[in-house]
Amino acid sequence: MIATPVVSVRDLRVYYGTVRGTVRAVDRVSLDIGTSEVLGLVGESGCGKSTLGRGILGLLPESAASDGEVQYGGKNLLTMSAKELRHYRGPELGLIFQEPMTRLNPLMRIEDHFRETLEQHEPRLSGREIRKRSLETLGRMGIPPTRFRQYPHEFSGGMRQRIMIALALVLRPKLLIADEPTTSLDVIVEAQILSILADLRENFGTALLLITHNLGIVAEACDRVAVMYAGEIVEEGAARDVFAEPAHPYTQALLRSTISLETTDLHSIPGAPPDLIAPPPACRFRPRCPEAMSVCEEKHPVEERIDHRRVLCWLHGPHDQIPEGGAEKLGREEISVADEA
Amino acid sequence: MRTRPDVGVDDDVLVSVRGLRTHYSIRGSFGQRLVGREAGNVKAVDDVSFDLRKGEVLGLVGESGSGKTTLGRTILGLVRATDGSVRFDGEEITTMSERELRTLRRQMQIVFQDPHASLNPAMTIADSVGHPLRIHKVVSGRELERRVAETLETVGLAPAEQFLGKYPSDLSGGQKQRAVIARAIILNPVLLVADEPVSMLDMSVRAKILALMLDLRRELDLTYLYITHDLATAKFFCDRIAILYLGRIVEIGPSASIYEDPKHPYTQALLRAIPEPDPRRSVPRDLPRGEVPDAASPPLGCSFHPRCPRAFEVCGWETRDLRDLLESRWSHQEEEEYARERALIENLDSLDIPRVDVRLRAASRRGADVLELLEAAREEDPDEPFWRGVRSTRAVDDQAEISWHEPVEPRALDVGPVRVECHLYDEDALAEAERRRVETAGSEKAGV
Numbered sequence: 001m002i003a004t005p006v007v008s009v010r011d012l013r014v015y016y017g018t019v020r021g022t023v024r025a026v027d028r029v030s031l032d033i034g035t036s037e038v039l040g041l042v043g044e045s046g047c048g049k050s051t052l053g054r055g056i057l058g059l060l061p062e063s064a065a066s067d068g069e070v071q072y073g074g075k076n077l078l079t080m081s082a083k084e085l086r087h088y089r090g091p092e093l094g095l096i097f098q099e100p101m102t103r104l105n106p107l108m109r110i111e112d113h114f115r116e117t118l119e120q121h122e123p124r125l126s127g128r129e130i131r132k133r134s135l136e137t138l139g140r141m142g143i144p145p146t147r148f149r150q151y152p153h154e155f156s157g158g159m160r161q162r163i164m165i166a167l168a169l170v171l172r173p174k175l176l177i178a179d180e181p182t183t184s185l186d187v188i189v190e191a192q193i194l195s196i197l198a199d200l201r202e203n204f205g206t207a208l209l210l211i212t213h214n215l216g217i218v219a220e221a222c223d224r225v226a227v228m229y230a231g232e233i234v235e236e237g238a239a240r241d242v243f244a245e246p247a248h249p250y251t252q253a254l255l256r257s258t259i260s261l262e263t264t265d266l267h268s269i270p271g272a273p274p275d276l277i278a279p280p281p282a283c284r285f286r287p288r289c290p291e292a293m294s295v296c297e298e299k300h301p302v303e304e305r306i307d308h309r310r311v312l313c314w315l316h317g318p319h320d321q322i323p324e325g326g327a328e329k330l331g332r333e334e335i336s337v338a339d340e341a
Numbered sequence: 342m343r344t345r346p347d348v349g350v351d352d353d354v355l356v357s358v359r360g361l362r363t364h365y366s367i368r369g370s371f372g373q374r375l376v377g378r379e380a381g382n383v384k385a386v387d388d389v390s391f392d393l394r395k396g397e398v399l400g401l402v403g404e405s406g407s408g409k410t411t412l413g414r415t416i417l418g419l420v421r422a423t424d425g426s427v428r429f430d431g432e433e434i435t436t437m438s439e440r441e442l443r444t445l446r447r448q449m450q451i452v453f454q455d456p457h458a459s460l461n462p463a464m465t466i467a468d469s470v471g472h473p474l475r476i477h478k479v480v481s482g483r484e485l486e487r488r489v490a491e492t493l494e495t496v497g498l499a500p501a502e503q504f505l506g507k508y509p510s511d512l513s514g515g516q517k518q519r520a521v522i523a524r525a526i527i528l529n530p531v532l533l534v535a536d537e538p539v540s541m542l543d544m545s546v547r548a549k550i551l552a553l554m555l556d557l558r559r560e561l562d563l564t565y566l567y568i569t570h571d572l573a574t575a576k577f578f579c580d581r582i583a584i585l586y587l588g589r590i591v592e593i594g595p596s597a598s599i600y601e602d603p604k605h606p607y608t609q610a611l612l613r614a615i616p617e618p619d620p621r622r623s624v625p626r627d628l629p630r631g632e633v634p635d636a637a638s639p640p641l642g643c644s645f646h647p648r649c650p651r652a653f654e655v656c657g658w659e660t661r662d663l664r665d666l667l668e669s670r671w672s673h674q675e676e677e678e679y680a681r682e683r684a685l686i687e688n689l690d691s692l693d694i695p696r697v698d699v700r701l702r703a704a705s706r707r708g709a710d711v712l713e714l715l716e717a718a719r720e721e722d723p724d725e726p727f728w729r730g731v732r733s734t735r736a737v738d739d740q741a742e743i744s745w746h747e748p749v750e751p752r753a754l755d756v757g758p759v760r761v762e763c764h765l766y767d768e769d770a771l772a773e774a775e776r777r778r779v780e781t782a783g784s785e786k787a788g789v
Contacts, residue, residue, distance in 0.1 A: 044543040045514075132676050142630075144668035145679050146689065156632045157405075186404035186570060191614040191628050213543065216616030243619060257545040258618050259573050261600065266577070268548040272513055 005032035005071075006175050006207040007056065007093075012068035012078075014048070014055045021277040025051040027231035028068070033175060036201035038208045040222035040239060042215060042254075046273060048231040049211050053177045056209070057093050058085045072175075090121045094168035094206075096161075096178040103164055104152040110138075111148050113167055121171055137170045138163070140203060141196060158189035165196065169204060176200070177209045182217065194221045215258050219243050227251045230274050230284040237309030247311045250285045270332065283314065287333045291315055295326030355532060355564050356393040356416060361386055361425035361435075363408075363415045367637055383636045385411040387588035388425070390753075393532075398558065398565040400575040400596070402611075403585030406633045409568045412585070413534045416566065417449055418442045429532070447477055450525040454537035456517035460509040466493070467505040470524045477528060488527060495560075496523040497553060515546040519553065526561060533557075536568040551578055572611055576600050584608050587636055587644040594759025604761040606652075607645045631665070641695055642748030643764065650726065654774040656764060657748035658730025660699050664692035666727050670718050685710050698744035700737070708736030715743070732781055746777050 014026040025048040033039050043049045054060055056070050058077055070077040072092070077085060089095075097103050104113060114134035118125055125133070135145050141162040152160060161181060168176055178197065182190040198221045200206045210222060218225050218239055226236040227248065235248040246252045256267040271288040280286050283296040295314050303310050304317045314322060363386040385408045393399050403409045414420040415435075416427050422435040429445065437445070450473075453459045460469050471489040474480055480488060490501035496519040498504045509517055518538060525533060535554065539547040551574060557563055569575050575582055576596060583593040584605065592605040603609045610629045629648035634640055640647050642657015647665060649656065667689075671679045683689075687702040703711045712734055719728055732744045749770050751762045764770035 044545060135676055135679075139672040139674070142669070142672055144672040145676070146668050146671065146683070158632045186633070187572070188404070188610060188614045188628060189632055191616070192630075194616070195628070214616065215544070215618040219618050220616045254545065255618065257548050259544070259547060259551075259571075259577060260618050261573050261576055261612070261615060262617075262619065263573065263577050266548040266552045268552070269545040 005034050006037075008032045008069075008071040009056060010069040010071070012052070012055055012066065012070065014051050014060060014064055014066045016051075016061075017063050017065070018277070023276045024231050024279065025064075025276060026055055026066075029228075029231075029233050031226055031233060031236065033207045033209055035174075035207055036205050037224065038198065038201065038210060038222045040218035040225040041209060041211045041228060042213065042218055042225060043228035044213060044254075044273060046276075047228045048276070049228050050179055052228070053095075053179050053209060053211050057089060057095055057177060058082075059089075059095070090117070090173070091171045092174050094171065094173035094176040096164055096168055096176065096181045098180040098183055104160060106152055109149050109151055110143075110155075110163060113163075114138075114170060117167055117170060133170055134166075137166045140169075141166045142192075158185055158192065161185060161189075161193055162196065165193070169200070169206070172204060173206060175207045175209070177211070179211045180213070181210070183212075183214075190217075197221060215243075215255060216260060227254070230279055231276055232284065232312060234285065234312045235309070237307075241307075241309060247306065247309060247316055248285075248313045249289045249291045249315070253288075253290075285313075290332050292330040292332065293322075293326060294328045294330055295322045297330065298323070298326070353394045354392045355395045355397075355430060356566075357426075357428040358392070358416065359390045359426045359428075361389045361412070361415060361427060362423045363411050363420055364423040381637055384588045384639070385636065386415060386422075389588075389590050390425075391583060391590065391593055393564060393566060395531075395564055396558075396562060397581065398567055398579045400567045400569060400579035400582040401585060402569055402572055402575050402582055404570055404611075404633050406587070406636055407585040408588040408636075409570075409585050410536055413451070413536055413566055413568045417446070417451060417534055419451075447473075447479075447528045448530050449532040449534065450528065450530040451534040451536060452518075452521055452525050452538045455541050456514055456521050457509070457541075459521045460517060462509050464508075465505065466498075466507050466509070466512070466520050469509075470520060470527060473524060473528050479528065489523075492523045492527045493520070495526070495557070496520070497549075498523065513546075514542050515549060518542060518550050522550075522553065522557070526557060526563075529561065530563070532564050532566065534566045534568065537570070538567075539574060540569065540571060547574065554578070572600075572615055584611070587633065587639050589644065589762060590753075590760075591645065591763065592759055592761045594757075594761075598758045602757075604756055604759055604766065605645075605763050606649045606765070610648075630669070638695065641697070643751045643762075646726075651765060652726040653729045653764070654746045654777045655749040655770055656726075656730065658697075658727060658745040659748075660692045660694060660696050662727055662730070663699075663743065664689065666718060666725070667714075670721070682714055685714050697747060698742070700740040700742050702740050706739040708739055708741040711741035712736050715741070732777070733784065746774075749773055 009029060009031050012026055012029045016023040016025055029052055041049050055066055060066060066078055068078065115130055118130045118133065135148060143159060143162055155163065182193050185193065194217060197208060200208055212218060222239045224237065225239040225242050226233045229250050235242060235251045242251065246255055253269045257269055269288055274280055274284055282298055282300050286292050286296040293314060301312045301314050302318055302321055303312050306316060364382045364384050366382045389412060401409045401412060411420060415422050418434050418437060427434050434442065434445065467489050470492060471485050474485050474488060493501040493504055498516065498519050539550050542550060558565060567575065567579055579596050581594065582596050582599045583590045584607065586607050592599065592608050599608065603612055614628060629650065631648050640657055641659045646652040646656035647662050671682065684704055687704045691699060701711050715734060730745045732746045734743050749764065751764055753760050753762050754766050756766050
């Protein structure tokens with residue numbers, strides 16, 4: 001565990017009300033992010049990773065209900081009033097969205113975006129200081145001062161994303177949540193942005209939660225990784241260790257199915273992630289898991305710590321809680337090709 | 342059978358593309374249109390030639406704006422070519438009428454990137470998949486139903502009864518893409534153009550769709566044109582790869598050679614940029630700066646030269662490269678320092694017009710002040726390839742005159758099994774660069 005986490009999430013639950021029933025998008029998630037640390041949060045679409053990111057910042061739609069704790073600076077963000085929370089968002093907690101194109105105001109110059117942000121959160125700054133801080137942050141992102149007075153449409157996609165990052169960083173937040181920050185960008189620009197994000201801790205000391213579906217990005221940019229499946233974190237540990245020796249069968253399957261330059265065989269995960277309105281009662285991965293045992297159908301797995309890793313899987317224990325005969329192999333359920341994500 | 346007017350057409354070639362250009366004109370402002378002036382045009386596809394052999398999978402790989410999608414569509418006749426030729430099974434399609442094309446389209450089909458947008462939400466899967474049969478009046482009634490059910494099972498949507506009456510919104514992303522593929526193959530096409538067929542899907546589903554496409558290739562004898570930005574899936578899927586940059590094929594060859602020994606600096610950069618999921622393998626990467634430039638006014642000479650770490654004298658250095666150089670210098674400076682340097686040059690926008698020589702007016706009325714700024718920039722980073730492109734600099738009264746070496750247009754060269762468009766492999770271009778180097782050194786000496 002981290003000595004002094006910047007943010008500490010405990011038993012966070014986020015449920016959405018829908019006409020069909022309650023969607024358990026995030027279900028009892030706990031995690032810590034340390035100072036200057038990059039934590040990767042990976043999972044497939046619909047696993048709840050974006051909801052978790054927004055839940056930490058209290059940016060949930062009205063149809064969502066949340067429960068648990070998000071400890072930041074000795075306070076629980078979840079029980080704060082909206083007004084109080086607004087003081088934290090920006091100067092303390094920043095967010096970078098997926099679509100850089102749609103998050104900048106097309107009618108405002110870049111300069112005005114920065115002025116508005118800084119005036120809002122640091123009203124004591126003079127005009128000169130605002131300009132200096134903005135140009136300095138933009139410069140670190142490779143945006144030249146000559147373009148300070150231009151409009152968003154005059155920039156390329158990669159530059160707009162760098163402006164977005166600069167806009168979040170100009171307030172020097174302690175924690176930055178980046179939700180798929182490179183998904184709509186080309187591979188070279190993606191790599192440029194990732195190297196900027198990786199340098200954050202050196203330049204700004206910012207802790208970063210990097211939400212992505214791309215395992216390659218996690219391996220390149222993150223210290224630790226949390227793997228999310230059906231609203232739960234099923235495995236968490238040092239990125240290097242998790243990728244070298246994945247413990248949870250889902251992590252193993254996800255890594256095997258990733259197509260990289262080293263791929264020589266195609267692998268996929270049979271079946272589809274469960275419906276989060278009525279997920280499997282015990283282990284949520286059980287129907288797709290090749291290693292399933294009879295206990296996996298009966299009891300919800302209990303988190304087990306192995307060295308610096310935690311895993312939510314009966315294969316790794318705790319063995320004294322597995323009922324007699326519970327270790328009997330079941331294997332994967334019969335899944336037709338058509339039943340897939 | 343079809344007659345083949347051309348002598349020497351390779352029997353194995355399904356699609357033969359020669360000197361193909363697709364240009365889009367940009368509509369300017371109302372005023373410009375009023376006086377009949379176009380704002381220019383975008384060379385989306387610019388002099389592309391290649392052959393697609395029967396049964397082959399050819400990958401068209403490039404970043405957004407490289408022209409890969411336009412190229413795919415031009416080959417299908419969905420976009421009209423501006424110039425050049427596309428022969429499908431020996432028949433020229435660039436000059437075909439819409440009616441002739443429609444008959445031919447039974448043999449060539451396309452799968453788009455977004456399965457959610459490719460299916461009509463108001464049509465059942467049976468209607469969508471059977472639609473081509475109805476449009477081309479191939480079969481109807483019972484026989485149509487039978488063909489639809491059979492095709493659904495071919496693509497893995499089995500049992501078909503379970504899917505026939507469903508709507509796209511009832512299906513997962515992977516299932517939708519299977520339905521889209523079913524619709525594309527129901528007419529038994531020869532050629533399938535797949536435009537980013539898996540990039541919208543989750544990792545765990547991508548492998549399934551690619552495996553399906555490989556199975557179909559074997560079972561139905563398909564030829565694929567696989568359009569993608571993803572070099573990792575292309576490596577697995579393609580027999581040959583063409584790398585596109587700003588409308589041109591900069592490198593084309595067998596997959597094995599492209600991945601093991603990429604020749605073009607752009608291909609090398611693309612391969613280095615792919616994030617590798619195995620952290621033990623990741624290495625620090627030197628990435629090319631910047632992004633794909635605006636296709637409406639591409640760089641002079643080789644389009645990749647402003648980002649290329651190995652560019653030299655004749656690659657096309659020009660005014661806009663100087664602006665980029667100054668701006669990147671300024672973005673790292675303290676504000677006061679920047680303000681001082683920026684004030685030296687009166688009008689920076691004169692660098693936006695692509696030219697190989699320019700006169701910059703110094704705000705101080707001393708051209709030498711601007712030259713001093715350039716000298717400082719050169720000293721800071723003397724290895725920057727830009728400086729190799731500079732032919733001469735001199736102060737003329739209140740102006741600084743800068744000129745660059747005339748660019749040599751890159752040409753396609755056969756290097757081993759690949760064809761590459763890069764001066765690094767062109768003896769003539771290298772010799773020309775050497776000659777210019779000697780010349781520049783000589784005039785510098787004479788200047789002293």
